[in-house]
Amino acid sequence: MKKRDLLTPLDFSKEELDELFDRADDIRQHPEKYAHACEGKKMATCFFEPSTRTRLSHETAMLNLGGKVMGFPSGSVSSATKGETVADTARVISCFADIMVIRHPKEGAAAVAAHYASIPVINAGDGGHQHPTQTLTDLLTIRSLRGSLDNFTIGLCGDLKFGRTVHSLINALVRYENVRFVFISPEELKVPDYITDMLNDKGIPYEECIRLEDVIPKLDILYMTRVQKERFFNEEDYVRLKDFYVLNKAKLKRAKPDMYILHPLPRVNEIAADVDDDPRAAYFKQVQYGVYVREALILKLLNIDVDKL
Amino acid sequence: MLNVGKIEEGYVLDHIQAGRAMLIYHHLGLDKVDWTVAIIKNARSNAMGRKDILKVECPVDSLNLDVLAFIDPNITVNVIRGGEIMEKKKVELPKELVNVIRCTNPRCITSVETSLPHIFYLADPNRRIYRCKYCDEKYQEISDR
Numbered sequence: 001m002k003k004r005d006l007l008t009p010l011d012f013s014k015e016e017l018d019e020l021f022d023r024a025d026d027i028r029q030h031p032e033k034y035a036h037a038c039e040g041k042k043m044a045t046c047f048f049e050p051s052t053r054t055r056l057s058h059e060t061a062m063l064n065l066g067g068k069v070m071g072f073p074s075g076s077v078s079s080a081t082k083g084e085t086v087a088d089t090a091r092v093i094s095c096f097a098d099i100m101v102i103r104h105p106k107e108g109a110a111a112v113a114a115h116y117a118s119i120p121v122i123n124a125g126d127g128g129h130q131h132p133t134q135t136l137t138d139l140l141t142i143r144s145l146r147g148s149l150d151n152f153t154i155g156l157c158g159d160l161k162f163g164r165t166v167h168s169l170i171n172a173l174v175r176y177e178n179v180r181f182v183f184i185s186p187e188e189l190k191v192p193d194y195i196t197d198m199l200n201d202k203g204i205p206y207e208e209c210i211r212l213e214d215v216i217p218k219l220d221i222l223y224m225t226r227v228q229k230e231r232f233f234n235e236e237d238y239v240r241l242k243d244f245y246v247l248n249k250a251k252l253k254r255a256k257p258d259m260y261i262l263h264p265l266p267r268v269n270e271i272a273a274d275v276d277d278d279p280r281a282a283y284f285k286q287v288q289y290g291v292y293v294r295e296a297l298i299l300k301l302l303n304i305d306v307d308k309l
Numbered sequence: 310m311l312n313v314g315k316i317e318e319g320y321v322l323d324h325i326q327a328g329r330a331m332l333i334y335h336h337l338g339l340d341k342v343d344w345t346v347a348i349i350k351n352a353r354s355n356a357m358g359r360k361d362i363l364k365v366e367c368p369v370d371s372l373n374l375d376v377l378a379f380i381d382p383n384i385t386v387n388v389i390r391g392g393e394i395m396e397k398k399k400v401e402l403p404k405e406l407v408n409v410i411r412c413t414n415p416r417c418i419t420s421v422e423t424s425l426p427h428i429f430y431l432a433d434p435n436r437r438i439y440r441c442k443y444c445d446e447k448y449q450e451i452s453d454r
Contacts (some may be wrong), residue, residue, distance in 0.1 A: 085422050085424070106420070107446075108418040108419070109441060109443075111443050126418075129444055129445065288319075
């Protein structure tokens with residue numbers, strides 16, 4: 001059987017994603033059933049740039065499955081400092097581990113690793129390009145909270161121009177029925193043309209606006225992202241606009257009682273601390289769902305069928 | 310009127326946009342072989358005003374013509390055998406281009422690992438858009454930037 005990798009969120013069909021999410025649900029409900037599923041298997045986490053949360057989430061997933069983990073947390077402690085190529089690293093890691101997780105500052109590095117590795121490769125972020133396990137996490141979170149990935153309105157708020165998690169999530173959600181998009185951002189950080197072109201081509205409805213308050217009552221999911229000061233051309237614009245993209249209890253009063261708030265984290269100040277206790281705040285649950293979906297992903301890529309063990 | 314002799318076996322690449330013959334000459338690697346090649350620039354054309362033509366005397370099927378449509382979709386390929394035109398075909402955009410164009414995205418892995426092949430895939434045939442296989446950056450000709 002040809003090995004599978006996860007390089008982009010679209011590497012799996014909708015049906016495969018449904019299976020993956022069903023498995024993640026089962027893992028959430030029956031963790032003991034999976035506690036030894038990866039016994040004897042090793043996962044290498046190769047992080048050429050640091051990302052504590054993503055690395056620990058993958059490692060937790062493997063440990064929960066009874067497997068072992070090894071790796072390096074930053075490029076400065078790997079052979080990359082000696083000039084080793086990603087291709088060679090992938091070949092070498094294939095001799096040590098059963099599955100490889102890679103984060104790299106350069107776009108496309110995971111695709112190179114997957115090409116040269118003989119073991120499955122998970123892309124844990126390649127520069128500003130793709131971060132598919134975050135998208136899987138987002139999809140599982142929405143599905144678990146709402147019961148379905150069809151028929152809802154999602155507001156994406158903040159930096160929609162440079163935010164790769166936003167682009168990946170949109171690309172993944174267009175495969176589902178009747179998902180409506182509301183893009184909330186300053187003019188400087190609007191969603192790129194290639195995304196709106198794609199939505200227009202597919203006839204998928206969307207609207208763009210500047211103020212969160214104007215649209216929050218119609219949203220079923222609010223996906224917050226950080227607006228970084230350095231993205232603005234001048235300080236004046238930043239000061240004028242930054243509060244539009246801060247969610248607080250006052251703004252939340254106008255939202256539906258069953259609207260859920262997601263955030264890929266880390267959060268800085270775009271969600272006020274007084275929102276954390278609101279039952280609609282789902283961003284920490286999202287982290288937990290990230291572990292379940294990574295467990296399901298590891299099982300899928302290693303072709304481990306727990307029901308046959 | 311300039312006269313260039315007939316070829317016995319090979320290709321005549323006609324209807325090349327004027328000024329692009331040398332680009333094709335290099336992309337086909339004709340500078341690296343010892344075949345007879347005629348490069349005709351700015352020939353008169355009823356349909357195009359001016360056009361370039363390339364005549365290559367070589368064994369048929371020895372040239373990889375995939376790149377032609379990428380450079381100029383209006384090129385006509387005449388296949389010559391025994392001094393006669395055996396086939397006249399329009400070119401089609403290749404699904405993949407390997408080491409034909411280079412990714413210029415400074416964030417792409419190819420910018421630091423120079424031994425990697427530069428591979429582009431056809432992302433949108435209608436808009437003739439190619440994207441880098443590694444970073445998905447859209448290829449833009451220098452004149453389009």
